[in-house]
Amino acid sequence: MKFPKPYTLQEIAGLIDCAFVGDKDFPVLGMNEIHVVESGDIVFVDHPKYYDKALNSAATVVLINKEVDCPKGKALLISDDPFRDFNTLTRHFKPFKPSSSAISETARIGKNTIIQPNCFIGNNVVIGEDCIIHSNVSIYDDTIIGDNVTIHAGTVLGASGFYYKNRPEAYDQLLSGGRVIIENDVHIGAACTIDKGVTGDTTIGEGSKLDNQIQVGHDTVIGKKCLIASQTGIAGCVVIEDQVTIWGQVGVKSGITLAQGTVLYAQSGLGHSTEQNKAYFGSPAGEAREMFKQLAYIKEIPNIMKHLKSQDNN
Numbered sequence: 001m002k003f004p005k006p007y008t009l010q011e012i013a014g015l016i017d018c019a020f021v022g023d024k025d026f027p028v029l030g031m032n033e034i035h036v037v038e039s040g041d042i043v044f045v046d047h048p049k050y051y052d053k054a055l056n057s058a059a060t061v062v063l064i065n066k067e068v069d070c071p072k073g074k075a076l077l078i079s080d081d082p083f084r085d086f087n088t089l090t091r092h093f094k095p096f097k098p099s100s101s102a103i104s105e106t107a108r109i110g111k112n113t114i115i116q117p118n119c120f121i122g123n124n125v126v127i128g129e130d131c132i133i134h135s136n137v138s139i140y141d142d143t144i145i146g147d148n149v150t151i152h153a154g155t156v157l158g159a160s161g162f163y164y165k166n167r168p169e170a171y172d173q174l175l176s177g178g179r180v181i182i183e184n185d186v187h188i189g190a191a192c193t194i195d196k197g198v199t200g201d202t203t204i205g206e207g208s209k210l211d212n213q214i215q216v217g218h219d220t221v222i223g224k225k226c227l228i229a230s231q232t233g234i235a236g237c238v239v240i241e242d243q244v245t246i247w248g249q250v251g252v253k254s255g256i257t258l259a260q261g262t263v264l265y266a267q268s269g270l271g272h273s274t275e276q277n278k279a280y281f282g283s284p285a286g287e288a289r290e291m292f293k294q295l296a297y298i299k300e301i302p303n304i305m306k307h308l309k310s311q312d313n314n
Contacts, residue, residue, distance in 0.1 A: 097123050113131040209226075214233075235255075241259055
């Protein structure tokens with residue numbers, strides 16, 4: 001998430017009432033999660049296990065719960081609760097804005113696009129030309145949709161990411177201030193749910209086709225010309241490269257990469273990154289040929305046991 005204008009380190013520290021280490025005029029341009037940070041961004045860290053990763057990331061401002069040696073060219077914001085203060089900044093720069101109409105006055109809808117009854121189109125949504133948005137679709141604020149996109153009934157674009165901190169009293173949600181981006185020629189089936197990024201973008205690439213009842217988690221990036229069948233669940237921060245095929249009822253773990261041309265067979269559970277143009281099956285998923293061999297061996301167990309029993313009787 002980029003700020004509307006550059007801020008100084010002192011200004012940001014003032015917003016969250018915390019101490020800082022670095023030049024008071026040090027420039028702050030935005031805030032992001034660790035996997036998408038750029039120079040000028042704030043990243044937060046609240047556990048020693050991840051200090052080095054945050055301090056050595058591309059982020060130039062680290063919101064941290066302990067004063068440490070500050071790397072050259074960077075600055076620190078010292079907070080007793082970085083998670084809370086990251087949320088404070090999200091509320092400040094991306095506050096929730098209620099809408100007073102089914103289609104916001106700030107939404108932009110392209111030529112020849114059809115919006116069926118009972119849809120909600122939020123603030124600052126952009127929808128391209130020649131799209132069809134079927135009934136009861138909800139499109140949250142700041143979503144961007146390209147040309148020639150079809151979205152079927154009951155789909156929700158832009159709900160909050162599933163990202164929580166386990167506190168003693170309750171789970172505390174990390175607020176989502178990102179967007180959903182749907183590129184040209186995408187088809188999204190009925191009752192799909194595509195969460196917005198926490199600070200970045202959840203993206204569906206050009207020409208990709210999604211079946212009904214698919215969940216796409218926050219900050220996931222789906223490439224071009226992918227095919228995803230129904231009841232697939234894709235966790236947050238997944239990278240799906242071009243021309244990947246995912247069949248029905250597949251589950252994909254967060255933070256992994258599905259290489260170009262990957263095929264995941266139905267009802268697989270994938271917990272690791274894949275290699276290009278290979279097929280996977282099973283839960284936990286492995287290379288399909290090997291997994292099919294294992295199933296064939298398992299089917300032979302009754303015959304093997306029967307054979308061993310007959311030998312014992314002899």
